[in-house]
Amino acid sequence: MTMAARSQRPVNVGRLFHWAAEQGRPTVMHLDRPFDIAPDSGTRFDVPALAATVEDAAGWLHGAGLRHGDRLAIVKENHYDFILLASAAARLGALPVMIAPIRSEAHIRTLLTRVSPKVLVMGTTVLERMTAAGIALDDPGMTLVAVGGDRPGVPDGTLRIDDVRGGARPPVRFRGVHEPMLVTHTSGTTGVPKLVVHSPATTLAAVPFRIESYRLPLMTSRPGDVVASGISFAHNRNLSWTNGTLFRGPKKMVILSEPGLDNVARMLAAHPPTSLEACPNVFQYWEELADTRPELFAGVRRFISTFDAVHPRTVRKFLGASRVRLPLWAWGVGQSEIAGIAAGVATRSMVRPGRPRAHDATNVGFPPLVRVKVVDPETGRKRSRGKPGLLMVRTKSRCLTYLGEDDRHRAKDQGRWWNTGDLGEYAGYGRIRLIDREVDMIPGMSCIELESTLLDRLDRASEVIVLGVPGQLPIPVLCMRDDALDPQEWDRACRGLPEMDKPRLVPWDEMPRTATWKVRRGELREQLLGSSDTYGTGQWT
Template sequence: MNPKNDRAELAADQGLGVGNVLTTLLARNTGLDAPTLTFDTEVDSIPAWQALTLRELGDRVAARAAALHDLGVAPRDPVAVFVTAAADQVLSYLALARLGAIPALVNGRLAGEQAAEYIRRLRAVGVIADAGHRSVLSGHDTGTPLLADPADLGKGDPAAAPRPYRHHGNEPVVITHSSGTTGLPKAVTHTHHSLFAAIRHRLTLPKGQGADRMLGALPSAHAATVIAVNLALVGRGQLALLSQQAGGPVLEAIESWRPQSVLGFATTWSELASEDLSARDLESVRTWWNTGDCAHEAHIRKLIAKGTRETVTANGRALVPGSFFVDGLGSTEMGHSQFFITHTSATDRYGRCIGKPHAFSDVAVLDDDGEKLPAGKVGQLGINAPTLSPGYWNDSVTTYRTRRDGYFLTGDLVFRDEDGYYYHVDRMVDALELDDGQRLYTMLCEERVLADCADVLECTVVAVRTEDRVATTVLLFLDPRADQDADRTAEVLAALEPHVARTVERVVVVDPDVIPLGATGKVRKILLRRRFLDGELLGTGAAAQQAVMA
């Protein structure tokens, strides 16, 4: 097999998509004994951390497809998958796609009431749930029966699996959901071609550094994991998938499995940067790939100081100390990150820069009337790309509210500089207009505090409007070695723009456990705003009462 020809042939195959990558590769009958996916839990007597070959992966998926077929699952049936293990999530997705059913992947961290209501609105034909999540759903009405425990699906007979379903480009293949930071997660539809569009684009490019051995520290129910799985398969690389994304377990996996790339969200980089990285062996890592929210400079700089990367020197190509960090901005609805920028220790473009758009993305910065804004003006981010979700499952109202003149309105506020680089300043729901006509961008505030205050490991800024003013609270999570009782007010205010600093009422050191998070680790600022408006103070002792400005 010529790798170059293989990539070109797969890129040109217009029948290929996220519904049939595995079955297409098996039918090509090449590389069947090459390692593909590795899971952190046992799979049908295959030990944890032992890679499944392409042949074994196809066999295990066919077994599950046969079992689901025997349970009556048919093409176009939506089936919810509510589990903990990455193996159960990914193998269930692949098996349901093989049947032509539509897996609806549910983040295992959703609370019972929230998960049940989400599943009820899907109008699914059944739920695949492990024992723990059957208990979570107990007593809640999902409107659909519990279909199977994933532990039993592997007992199916692979030879009895029906012929793989023939997918078409615009057909729904998988449903994932938004983070749920503003309420009930929204069910996002992805088609056979939409989630594959960025992968097809990558197949036309040279293989990136680190693509041969990747560690997926992503929520396994997220669209990003579906993309990562298919990218690894068509790229003939290895991908290890973690069932949890906390900093400690991710570092342990890096040291033991030694990936060349690590895929994750901003919350994982924050946790990694909070660790003493000087004591960890991260030499194998060449690239950190971020998706979802863009990452903070303070966290990026700590990560790119570790690992190695290949570069061109006077003596030819060589490995040098320090890794790449590929940043950008994406969302479940966008289907893939729409921007990219590569950081190393030799680069210095930060300030929430998300880079330039990918070649497949048409990007616009729009005002409230949908008119395009020039460089330097902050506006709503609009995206038109083949990766986009066609809409929200069973929710046409929300679908059409987020569309304007061919663009999907992401809910993000951005601007473009004269060089064509884009910068993300906030989510629309979190930014506030001040009485002097200037605006307060909470995420931009967090970026500045983290960049300027060395002892601060994580920062959350929450601004609320009362009847006569805007009141801002800055919540800090400090390095454990720092003085937890020191007054951080002056340092924080100095990091902020003057018009923002004037609104700050409290700078509070908190335990991160008191910050409400969504299923993917994003801060639920809407809940914090409600709590502050109700008069609740976070923190303990004098820090909780600290009022720095009237």
């Protein structure tokens, strides 16, 4: 390989780790538990060791029968090694499909049917669930390889990695830059997730996916940084985060595969971060740590939240826990299909208590190197400033299709524009204000803003969801740290707000969630109310 080829920035996930190793990146990754695909290799990996793990995985995947043009389905417990398996498959010219361990075994089965994989890598915990649910995984021509610890519910005779290891080193054969490279899935808040197909051209070769690798004042990782992430690693964000982080080469990458408070406290105490990323709802869950163990976040210069809108109270608590002079909260809202829709940066002063429209700090942002327009849902005509409508996005990061659902993809593909199914409005100076998902809307209000206000006024609440049901008052659903709510506390919280029905209390661990910890509002509505009626049409979900 020539020096020029060796230094060329990779656009295929199959080259990413090998390129970083060739560049001599000094980063060391620290795990909260061993990889499912390398359970005996410990919890510390430098970049060459990550590349070697990819190389090893390519070998045993090839031994399991995976070849150029085949599909690999990965369904396992949340961990960073999703992307290592994807990289290994891409080196063979196969198409990796990353599927998080979602709650519904039936949904997993539906997704696997759409994928029709040649090889299925499944975590033993998920496999045990599928077996207990009576769901067969004996598709003709498919090889199942189980990864992870031993589980009593795993069927006898299930292949493990050692059973398919030991063959000759397979040839590296990448697919083209415009061919499918990676499949992730949507969060699935409204039903079975959609399988989103991306190519190198729509991901690593596109500017929106590479923002974090550029030298940005106050935002870019430095050589001495400790960069921690607690996201759902089966999603596209893992790819863009890995690309940007390996390019900048911080001192450490810290992986938080399990968001439990004890686990997170242990890891952050051992590796104090200067940058910390998680899904917004995970940050909400971690607010208890910000209250009781603020020293864990004392050195954080940059907090990052993606996937969904974040509430001002959450931002305020963590920025307040940092002892850095000017900590920043970088937030982005996007979709698996198109990357970003809007993004912004918040400071302590922007979310201070009592500041008028403090929620604008976390739901009014700029399109991140994409074009966004607001249109009337019925006519498709462009809306003026302050008039809510559907958000349409034009970007080079738009996905190729939905695997197994081409018609559904075409329904949202409107020429050069993509229908996000999100509601928003122009806020001036090129900014977009986020309002709600169309399917979750309540006429005359923004659930995002109402929920943010209630969270601000209910300090012990770890989650607030407001459900709209036609013909009824909006129904608030609360998760309280002690599972109790004083009626007077609720009355004070509601002053000056639209009239609502009596609140329903749901324990945090009983709230139906997606793999990114978003609340599945449709499932929650049926669980509490026995109804699926909404104000929104849901036709763009």
